[in-house]
Amino acid sequence: MNSEQLNQQYGIGQQVVFSEGKGGLPVIQVNNEQAKALISVYGGQVLAFQPAHAQQQLLFVSQQAYYQPGKAIKGGVPICWPWFGPDLEGKGRPAHGFMRNRMWEVISTALTPEGAVQIVLGATDTAETRAIWSRAFALQLEITIADTLNLELTTRNTGTQPCTITQAFHPYFQVGDIRQTSVTGLENTRYIDKVSDNMEREQLGAVTIDAEVDRIYQAVGSSDLVIHDQAWQRRIRITSKGNRTAVVWNPWAKRSAAMSDLGDEDYLRFICVETTNAATDRAHIPPNSEVKLTANYKIEQD
Numbered sequence: 001m002n003s004e005q006l007n008q009q010y011g012i013g014q015q016v017v018f019s020e021g022k023g024g025l026p027v028i029q030v031n032n033e034q035a036k037a038l039i040s041v042y043g044g045q046v047l048a049f050q051p052a053h054a055q056q057q058l059l060f061v062s063q064q065a066y067y068q069p070g071k072a073i074k075g076g077v078p079i080c081w082p083w084f085g086p087d088l089e090g091k092g093r094p095a096h097g098f099m100r101n102r103m104w105e106v107i108s109t110a111l112t113p114e115g116a117v118q119i120v121l122g123a124t125d126t127a128e129t130r131a132i133w134s135r136a137f138a139l140q141l142e143i144t145i146a147d148t149l150n151l152e153l154t155t156r157n158t159g160t161q162p163c164t165i166t167q168a169f170h171p172y173f174q175v176g177d178i179r180q181t182s183v184t185g186l187e188n189t190r191y192i193d194k195v196s197d198n199m200e201r202e203q204l205g206a207v208t209i210d211a212e213v214d215r216i217y218q219a220v221g222s223s224d225l226v227i228h229d230q231a232w233q234r235r236i237r238i239t240s241k242g243n244r245t246a247v248v249w250n251p252w253a254k255r256s257a258a259m260s261d262l263g264d265e266d267y268l269r270f271i272c273v274e275t276t277n278a279a280t281d282r283a284h285i286p287p288n289s290e291v292k293l294t295a296n297y298k299i300e301q302d
């Protein structure tokens, strides 16, 4: 369906409008009293979210991002699925799975009685996906745009064999200055340090960033993770369900400069704090069963 047909079938007045975005890829613009958002149907990726009370956008998107079939859009909230990180089977498949690199289907759009906008995108296995990953699945992403941004990713195993996945919401949170940013809620948890040969370490105090950081925090408890963005005098509160791990990533200067879809100075302007099933935190799904991964993002202005 092109964006005009999508709009006819799923548009809701001025509040939910489908149009052609960059690279001709369909996007959904949400605009109501509670918030504004932009969602790419390609990748099932929220690209922008700003509640009415907030002075700044929640998410970072690179000016140099690709908007091309087969490539991931650098920024917003990419969906890593059905694996997180590199292809562990060494088959040359894309890092972070194949769902951030393809078109999703629009399943439904609705206004809730509380005035929120709810959009459901989905995907099922095809000959093309089975050539990459042999499993039968039905995937649904429910995006709720209100005063907060809520994401719920449901994976249903529609095959006859059990299957195992790793997955993530990989948000690029915009910050005023990474050098004045810290993350709390991970104190005293152990993490795999991907920039130090996967050594295991313990987090002492808040996470601060003054070099490349790439860590998988394990046995993450039920407490919220909070990004303290001092430069913009705000906090981003992350509440999640369905995960036992969380990833903190910032590429810092050298890696930022080496990435063709990221500006040299961009590492100063974002932090990824990811809700994950990563490393040994895997989701096992029996046939005809499902698992859910949920994250809620709230901006608290000082």
Ligand SMILES: O=P(O)(O)OC[C@H]1O[C@@H](O)[C@H](O)[C@@H](O)[C@@H]1O
Residues within 6 Å of the ligand: 072, 074, 075, 078, 095, 096, 170, 194, 214, 215, 247, 249, 274
């Ligand atoms: O594929 P993207 O969006 O550039 O993100 C890459 C990064 O994603 C993070 O989730 C990983 O922990 C990093 O190891 C990786 O480098």
